[in-house]
Amino acid sequence: MTTDTATAARTDGTALHLPVTAWFEGNARDLPWRRPEAGAWGVMVSEFMLQQTPVSRVLPMYEQWLARWPRPADLAAEPSGEAVRAWGRLGYPRRALRLHAAASAITERHGGEVPSDHAELLALPGVGEYTAAAVASFAYGQRHTVLDTNVRRVFARAVSGVQYPPNATTAAERRLARRLLPDDEATAARWAAATMELGALVCVARGPECGRCPIAERCAWRLAGFPEHDGPPRRGQSYAGTDRQVRGKLLAVLRESHEPVTQATLDAVWDEPVQRARALDGLVADGLVEPVAQGVYRLPLE
DNA sequence: AAGACGTGGAC
DNA sequence: TGTCCAAGTCT
Missing domain, CATH: 1.10.340.30 (Hypothetical protein; domain 2)
Known part of the structure; x- marks a missing residue:
């Protein structure tokens, strides 16, 4: 039996439903x-x-x-x-x-x-x-495990007792989410929205506000003394100087123009020709940009 | 199954 | 300034 399973087996899901959904009733944003x-x-x-x-x-x-x-x-x-x-x-x-x-x-x-x-x-x-x-x-009030980054973080802390969930969603997380999901359809839908909101507003990635948390007394992470994340580093996203940045600059020009754009105009956004060409090719391959003629581009017409 | 894929706000 | 983070999906 894995540690996750052992931890989950000790947790009574029904004990969390009422405090979390009740908190949601009073704290949900009007989106x-x-x-x-x-x-x-x-x-x-x-x-x-x-x-x-x-x-x-x-x-x-x-x-x-x-x-x-x-x-x-x-x-x-x-x-x-x-x-x-x-x-x-x-x-x-x-x-x-x-x-x-x-x-x-x-x-x-x-x-x-x-x-x-x-x-x-x-x-x-x-x-x-x-x-x-x-x-x-x-939208339809159905019963599904809704596992986004907020819910995963709430479960990681409240149930598994760790600061952050794994980088990629694991089978263990899906099992845990299924086990915690209320049986009743309407309650399950409310639970999904409530756990997401708790993660978004209170149990946030940095600087969680445990004083406002409806399940703080039961939180495994808090009870364990807030141990720091010790797994593999959570992969950061580099951006400056990457193809992504070049793609963004190219597409920004295309977005602003209601006329086809010439190569010379696109060339002005980035001075490194090889990377610039690669980024433009990528945009075309993705269907985000359409070649009109030799050296002329626009946003796709279809 | 790692890595690509935008952008901007917070600290 | 640099790093982290934000209701993921696709290959």
């Missing part, structure tokens, strides 16, 4: 995608935008997108380049492309309605394990 009028499409748009991106930066973009494209078919009717342009500086622009592709698939395969079935959600572009569970749970 637009949580309002009933958001609908499943609103939830899905928010989930795409929130992938690796803070709520504060998503809020204005979300409002713009829902106003412009209130239904999947509205987005699907536009060129994918318009989605990339409207994505602005949110980051990871491939998400815009995938959201556009998901909207097309929803329009073609699902009659314009965001599917409620987990497997059908998972089959959509840009929808992985987390997003499928999140949409099914938040």
